Amino acid sequence: MPTVAKSKSGASKARKTSSKGTPPPPDPFDLLCAELRAIAVLESVQRTLSWDQETLMPAGGSALRADQLQALSGMLHERRTSRKFGDLLRASEEAHASSDDELVRADLRELRRDYDKARTLPKALVQEITRTQSLGIEAWKHARQGSNFKAFLPWLQKTVDLSLEKARCYGVPKGGEPYDPLLDDFEPGMTAAQTREVFTPLRARLVPLIDRVRRSGARVDDAWLRAPTTPGAQREFCRRVCERVGFDFTRGRFDDSTHPFCEGIGPGDTRLTNRHREDGWSEALMTALHESGHGVYEQGLPKDKHFGRPIAESISLGIHESQSRMVENFVGRSRPFWQWAFPVAREVFGDALRGATPDAVWRAMNAVTPGLIRVESDEVTYNLHIMLRFDLECAMLNGDLRCRDVPGVWNERMKRDLGVEVPDDRRGCLQDIHWSMGILGYFPTYTFGNLYAAQFWEQIGRDIKDRDALMSKGEFAPILEWLRKKIHRTGKRWRAAELCRRITRKPLGADPLMRHLEAKVDAVYGG
């Protein structure tokens, strides 16, 4: 009996054993998968260290941590962009040129894209971007504190210049614009033009909706959300809710950090963080639900089997965000959810909620209040903050807007879209960290998340007829199973647009989200 090398990827199943009985040479794709796994293990070390840094590391450990992370990122960059890696990739492409294995094809498609992108940028540019990033963040912190846009202006200009250079290296597609290759880093395959196609009708319907709320003069009483509760009780409530919606604590944790996040460290280890305020419990709950959505996605990706391969990774930031927004907004702000969750909250928080009703809490959770700060904004107004940033980024990159004119345009648009006056740049165009980190092309993924979530949620409603009745009894397993099957387990097999068409039989559009928001405003504020 010939010894046949065990194929880890399964890709070599289709290859023939030599008729002479000698074992075939190893499939280059198997070797590639072994290297991908080794790289993924080192990446998971990076993520463990980053998580520790944000949650537990004593202050004195920061210099060592920087050295640890630098050592790992150096090793990883070398392995990901090495000639050896490139050779394996090319050999795999040749060996599987006509493969009918959809997973292998998806892997090779994504690996080629990543490898070429990683090697496209000259080292000098990468270093310049990294340097600008760390200096830019410091400059931004000071500028924001003093509400001094002028102090930040050179860094914004530098960010635009370096982004244009980066886009030029990646290559701007014919008929496209510089925004396209930048956005592609975060939302592969999406373009600025396609984004506008969805954003334009979304904005056209959102602005009058918010105007309607404002002019109605109705006020939602949200005092219950500020009922006095301890961080300990908040943690307990969040834990019970997150466990129920599907986060598996035997394969994950929940800790505290200054800025909440989800770290999918690797197979069997996904960690969420949250923060707790003494003056209100709703922010902690919504954050916990949001991060749980991310966490449940990470736990559902097929990492146990394919760790390191693209098919075990998430599709895009937009799809990742769709999972967190769905749990936060479509589950956690829904009436049926509160029918189940309210008694739990009463049990955990005790007298703090005496006299409240599920309906009162649900209503408080859905107040629409146009404001200045994106991260504090409600579900309805949130997307207008994003679209403003997207339009400004495109205009700067296309040369239609000078950086120094950003504050004026920002403030004028905030007045027009949300009816709010921006009193200073600190609460205006200096509020976000992203531009200071040299990141252009990221913001739209937040709204993609909301759009995808709405479109998937409608489909879930069609596929699971008693969805809302189940939720009101705290039964989320059928929804989780739907997500596992349709989204989580498919990894990066399809790009986001393709996934959306396969699941909903339609391209991404503004209608589902607008239907959801309009119905909610009707219910909360009256038709």
Place this chain on the structure above:
Amino acid sequence: MPTVAKSKSGASKARKTSSKGTPPPPDPFDLLCAELRAIAVLESVQRTLSWDQETLMPAGGSALRADQLQALSGMLHERRTSRKFGDLLRASEEAHASSDDELVRADLRELRRDYDKARTLPKALVQEITRTQSLGIEAWKHARQGSNFKAFLPWLQKTVDLSLEKARCYGVPKGGEPYDPLLDDFEPGMTAAQTREVFTPLRARLVPLIDRVRRSGARVDDAWLRAPTTPGAQREFCRRVCERVGFDFTRGRFDDSTHPFCEGIGPGDTRLTNRHREDGWSEALMTALHESGHGVYEQGLPKDKHFGRPIAESISLGIHESQSRMVENFVGRSRPFWQWAFPVAREVFGDALRGATPDAVWRAMNAVTPGLIRVESDEVTYNLHIMLRFDLECAMLNGDLRCRDVPGVWNERMKRDLGVEVPDDRRGCLQDIHWSMGILGYFPTYTFGNLYAAQFWEQIGRDIKDRDALMSKGEFAPILEWLRKKIHRTGKRWRAAELCRRITRKPLGADPLMRHLEAKVDAVYGG
């Protein structure tokens, strides 16, 4: 002006700049130090991951964690034993053959020892040891549970055989015995014969001392130690005490784990763990003080400056243990300590200690109770447990004791030394994990710790005249400063025996520890 490469180690200070003004070639020792630092950074990653595994990691993460640690240990073994490393070491030795820099000489001495030891063992033997280890631990767990020595016997025999093979590879010095090179792994430079020289008089005085306590019929009332306290209160008390004795929480942490330990991750990051019982608070406190002793040593090593160099590392397990035992036994079980600590305990534990006195708690902390289990034994009887193990290990390695005869010899000696009957092997020769891990030569370092601690403590008493008065006021800074200067900051500059002579002007002996224990027994049980 010629550019002179900055010397990180300082070793090249003595080297001449070429008279022609061209920079000299880099000092190989500087290159070696850079490599040592890079290795140390990766080792610190290992330690971060190990710490996380023992404290926080969700159960599901264990397979990934094993992969992470395996990847790192593979990389590290390769770098530590590489030909390149060997070449740098040899070149450094040649360049600094006549160096008068004591630090460089100490580094080269230790590096040569480690490098040769690491390359001495054939790969097949290392793999066999590793495999036996993981299988042995499982076999031991089952054998202990069922108190079935026969089931463990083949693994004990295997451990002895592999240890003999290891000793043969390391080389047994002329006139020495196989135990010597094994002990040298943990206590560099120490031999079995030297150990016996100290252990023999120690045992000769300990056995009658314990006999005296037993025959006195006196009973110490330790009910206060079981006063009901919450884990939260215990944590608070431990934290306050450990901070006071010198553990710096801005450069470290205290968490919970099943088995308490101290992990000196690297510069600025030292982490301790503890465990808490509902039925008594003293174990948590003593463990906290013990681990703090280790932690304060780690925090005092000159890692900020010399991370990666041997001169920034601890001397030996025995010296490390001396620091933990000193804080645990010489500080934490002393009368002056309780004069300060008792009011703190009252404040934290509240009514649980109503009616207690500093003296009653101090006395309870010092009860002498011969028992079966090493890790539960008191300060006086502890060392007899160790000496039993040391004698058995030597006898097995020297061929004077067959493995199958271990239980009989063990039980007979427990009766003779401590007056206790061993009812089963679970509470006898199967109680420790060490032999199942293939470790012979480790146990004596625990008693070395007690011996060194006693000898150093007497010297501290001579150097700081009001030592006890300071302790009774909770002023530990002068003691800490003494330890920093005399021990911590010297790193591995001297071997343990040399350090002991330099500090106390005497070789290690049994007298200081016996004086300490005899005085204590007198005070607690009456002269």
